[in-house]
Amino acid sequence: MLMPTNLLKDHIEDLLDSFGEAIAISDNNGIMLHVNKKHEELTGILHKDIMGKSALELVERGVFDVVLNPEVVRTGQPATRMQKTADGRKLILEGNPILDRYGQVVLVITFIRDITKIAELKEQMSSQKELLDAFRKLQHSGGKDLEKFPRVISSRAMKKLYAQVSMLGDTDVTVLVQGETGAGKDVFARRLHEVSERSSRPFIKTDCSSIPENLMETELFGYAPGTFSGANKQGKMGLIEAASGGTLFLDEIGELPLAMQAKLLRVLQDREVVRVGSTTPRKVDVRVVAATNKDLEQEVAKGKFRSDLYYRLKVAVITIPPLRKRRADILPLARGFLGYYAHKYQRDVALSHDAEEALLAYHWPGNVRELENLILGCMITCEKKVISARDLSIALPSPEPERHEGVLLDSLDVEGKTLREILEQVEQMVIMDGMAKTGNMSAVARTLGVDRSTIFRKMKRYEGGTA
Ligand SMILES: Nc1ncnc2c1ncn2[C@@H]1O[C@H](COP(=O)(O)OP(=O)(O)OP(=O)(O)O)[C@@H](O)[C@H]1O
Numbered sequence: 001m002l003m004p005t006n007l008l009k010d011h012i013e014d015l016l017d018s019f020g021e022a023i024a025i026s027d028n029n030g031i032m033l034h035v036n037k038k039h040e041e042l043t044g045i046l047h048k049d050i051m052g053k054s055a056l057e058l059v060e061r062g063v064f065d066v067v068l069n070p071e072v073v074r075t076g077q078p079a080t081r082m083q084k085t086a087d088g089r090k091l092i093l094e095g096n097p098i099l100d101r102y103g104q105v106v107l108v109i110t111f112i113r114d115i116t117k118i119a120e121l122k123e124q125m126s127s128q129k130e131l132l133d134a135f136r137k138l139q140h141s142g143g144k145d146l147e148k149f150p151r152v153i154s155s156r157a158m159k160k161l162y163a164q165v166s167m168l169g170d171t172d173v174t175v176l177v178q179g180e181t182g183a184g185k186d187v188f189a190r191r192l193h194e195v196s197e198r199s200s201r202p203f204i205k206t207d208c209s210s211i212p213e214n215l216m217e218t219e220l221f222g223y224a225p226g227t228f229s230g231a232n233k234q235g236k237m238g239l240i241e242a243a244s245g246g247t248l249f250l251d252e253i254g255e256l257p258l259a260m261q262a263k264l265l266r267v268l269q270d271r272e273v274v275r276v277g278s279t280t281p282r283k284v285d286v287r288v289v290a291a292t293n294k295d296l297e298q299e300v301a302k303g304k305f306r307s308d309l310y311y312r313l314k315v316a317v318i319t320i321p322p323l324r325k326r327r328a329d330i331l332p333l334a335r336g337f338l339g340y341y342a343h344k345y346q347r348d349v350a351l352s353h354d355a356e357e358a359l360l361a362y363h364w365p366g367n368v369r370e371l372e373n374l375i376l377g378c379m380i381t382c383e384k385k386v387i388s389a390r391d392l393s394i395a396l397p398s399p400e401p402e403r404h405e406g407v408l409l410d411s412l413d414v415e416g417k418t419l420r421e422i423l424e425q426v427e428q429m430v431i432m433d434g435m436a437k438t439g440n441m442s443a444v445a446r447t448l449g450v451d452r453s454t455i456f457r458k459m460k461r462y463e464g465g466t467a
Pocket of ligand 1: 179181183188251369
């Protein structure tokens with residue numbers, strides 16, 4: 001009779017095949033040792049095509065988009081990533097280390113789940129929740145309350161962003177919110193918190209550009225008892241610890257001094273803070289959302305932003321388009337602000353047709369903030385019941401012609417560059433723009449009529465700063 005342990009060993013592959021989840025097992029050199037049947041079904045990649053190959057090589061050849069093996073081996077900790085397949089499905093990859101008795105990683109077992117359905121359900125549930133919240137709010141206020149932030153999801157770009165936010169709400173991944181000033185980065189950071197399981201815990205916002213450099217460390221990390229004369233004797237908790245269980249929103253992350261960037265990286269990697277004047281690390285459980293209106297890639301190239309922190313932050317990126325690129329949002333936003341401030345200031349005002357046309361034609365350099373301030377200004381200064389285009393033009397600077405926002409000559413660095421170097425810049429812009437729009441290498445490759453591996457190789461080159 002077989003010993004129960006032998007029985008298990010003999011049937012380990014059948015056992016793995018019986019799981020409803022796709023499973024991939026690799027060793028600590030990243031060599032693929034086994035994938036189960038579900039993995040074949042989910043990824044469409046045959047078992048024989050990956051066995052014994054290096055996971056990194058499979059990425060380079062474009063077979064895999066993401067591998068967790070190097071990170072799990074390096075940190076000895078589980079790691080999670082999201083991936084979108086060429087046919088639009090959303091996969092979540094969760095890599096787990098298997099340790100030997102000395103605590104060294106010997107195997108990495110990665111579970112891959114198709115969460116497309118869950119993400120759709122979550123989106124439906126979150127709109128149900130919104131309705132319920134709005135209903136409760138109305139009941140609470142006797143039906144008179146109005147939201148300052150109308151849930152403007154008119155444009156396609158916004159619908160995509162809201163869907164992305166509800167999907168990211170499920171996870172704890174660090175999110176980088178990009179967008180011009182006034183585009184709504186703060187609004188989206190809060191929304192990420194609201195839709196997450198952390199919503200009942202603190203949302204702590206700190207503006208990295210407004211804290212003086214010498215106070216930044218104690219603000220973020222706190223300090224130990226007796227560190228400073230005259231300071232709180234008991235020591236003080238920093239903002240990172242204060243956000244524990246909740247979300248830490250680091251606004252204007254591009255302004256974070258380099259020394260602080262290194263410390264923040266450690267927090268993201270080790271999930272620990274060490275207060276100033278102490279050597280004892282304290283565990284923290286924060287979700288970090290960072291925002292910037294700078295091009296961090298350029299900041300990295302200039303040596304002003306650490307590339308390792310940048311790659312850590314850009315695991316999930318939300319890019320809010322400027323208002324002029326989502327004109328479908330202008331009028332719903334304008335009407336929302338009008339309703340909100342009319343209610344607040346007890347006024348009964350509306351926008352005339354030509355006022356609406358003027359709003360649509362304007363190029364909004366200050367984005368939603370500018371629109372909100374314009375409506376508020378009109379409300380306060382205009383005594384008429386209907387705001388006309390003329391009333392707006394008092395506040396509106398003369399509209400500039402729409403700038404062409406494709407590949408702008410003046411955004412190229414042409415000074416002293418050869419034609420080849422300039423063309424390389426254009427190529428990079430087109431590829432990065434495609435990636436920003438679709439987030440999908442295969443889609444970009446298809447559109448540009450090249451192989452996926454070509455896009456992959458070029459993007460690797462941009463990351464390395466050699467293009
Ligand atoms: N989707 C939206 N719905 C309602 N109001 C919005 C929306 N987006 C932005 N706003 C309004 O526009 C103003 C600017 O938004 P927010 O502070 O989020 O921009 P930001 O991108 O963080 O700006 P900055 O880069 O200057 O920090 C806020 O007062 C907010 O009320």
